[in-house]
Amino acid sequence: MAKKIQAVKGTREFYPQQMALRNYIYEKVRAAAQAFGYQEWDAPFIETIDLYAAKSGEELVKQQSFTFQDRGGDFVTLRPELTPSLARMIAAKQGELTFPLRWWSFGPFWRYEQPQKGRSREFFQWNIDMLGADTPEADAELIAVGATFLRSVGLSPERALIYVNDRRLMDSQFDALQIPAEKRLDVSNLIDRRAKMESAKWDAYALELGLSQTQLDGLKSMLGDFDLWQKSPELTRLFSALEALGAREYVKFDPNIVRGLLYYTGTVFEAFDVSGSLKRAIFGGGRYDNLLADVGGQPLPAVGFAMGDVVIGIILQEANLLPDFTPSPAQILVTVFDESLRTQSLVLSAELRAAGLRVMVSPELSKLQKQFKFADKMKMKIALVLGPDEAEKGTVVVKNLESGEQVQVAREALVEFLKP
RNA sequence: GCGGAUAUAGCUCAAUGGCAGAGCGCUUGACUGUGGCUCAAGAUGUUGUGGGUUCGAGCCCCAUUAUCCGCCCCA
Incomplete structure (x- = not known):
């Protein structure tokens, strides 16, 4: 009896039925992107480790990347994300591209982490970005693309919502609370974790970070204020653009959405399944105006988001929205x-x-x-x-x-x- | 990296320390030119792996591997 060789941990085996779902998602992603005029593109699946060292989070590069030496002795990595490749490719042709650029991509990515529900080591991800425009209307367009996708797979606003916040608004709130710049990252992480922690524990953790009781009370009242967006000129314009684009019903302001990544500079948003068991973002993104300059390109404002195929696949299944599967293409x-x-x-x-x-x-x-x-x-x-x-x-x-x-x-x- | 579970037929799972089973699936037949539905019969197991306790282990103990779930991080 031959020894049974298992698939590499966290990889995906696409039997015809799963392949049909993957193609279905690809098809809906393409339709949503193309409806707004976005062009499909792609980058190498393997990059040198240096590309990510410049910009990505420490944990992503050091602990979550599949990195190995090739036969020539160079360190290469299976791409854990797309944005650095995007930045490089745009920097290389910045003079000849027509802006604003609207690009989308759907392909495989790898991250070395513990597989669990909604997370595997190999996954497909939809990336879509607009580069060269810095208006709230550009942000609204990306959110509308996301809403179009949700609608196209049958997820109504009763089932899935896109929560929006703005880093600029949060900064002005932090100013008002006199939270110093060096503590804002910790406070952001704190906000990010609030839904997952018991409130007493969360309070204690906040005080541990060095917030005063007054600051904590102010923070909590701010996080409970769902009309706060009216104080932000950007969000006010964003919501009126979403209204005009017919996507307003999918979108809610939520001051608790901050997102972990450092490079976001303005609007941030995350889509969630409202009624399902999975408390993971369907997609997430935002405005990142400094990133391209940071990796050595010309300054270029940008907004975009990414969606993994694993979470949306689970949600479609739980919502009973999987497309009919016909085993044979022959009739x-x-x-x-x-x-x-x-x-x-x-x-x-x-x-x-x-x-x-x-x-x-x-x-x-x-x-x-x-x-x-x-x-x-x-x-x-x-x-x-x-x-x-x-x-x-x-x-x-x-x-x-x-x-x-x-x-x-x-x-x-x-x-x-x-x-x- | 930390924590919690699980591992028995192709699949989903049962089985007081005492004969390894069910449902689904599979094969054959009822029906020698026709699927689904029904009925009948049949095949299928190194109980993850390696040790230990016991008259006797799928069950108890130890180790190991794999998988799942959660934390961290994130799509």
């Missing part, structure tokens, strides 16, 4: 009656394919019963029988497997009969 099975008629069945199948139909033929001699059973399991629509009687009369039996009805059709009229 027609040509049965093989016996040895003497095998060639005729093959010829028949070729004729039908030449007419643009998708057709399978049994590759071996077996009972018609078995062939029909196969067609049924593969959820095929039609089975053709070419037996001695039909061969003699120049006809073919066409059986509709859904209704169970069957008719004899003349061979010459068959293509016309079968065409949808």
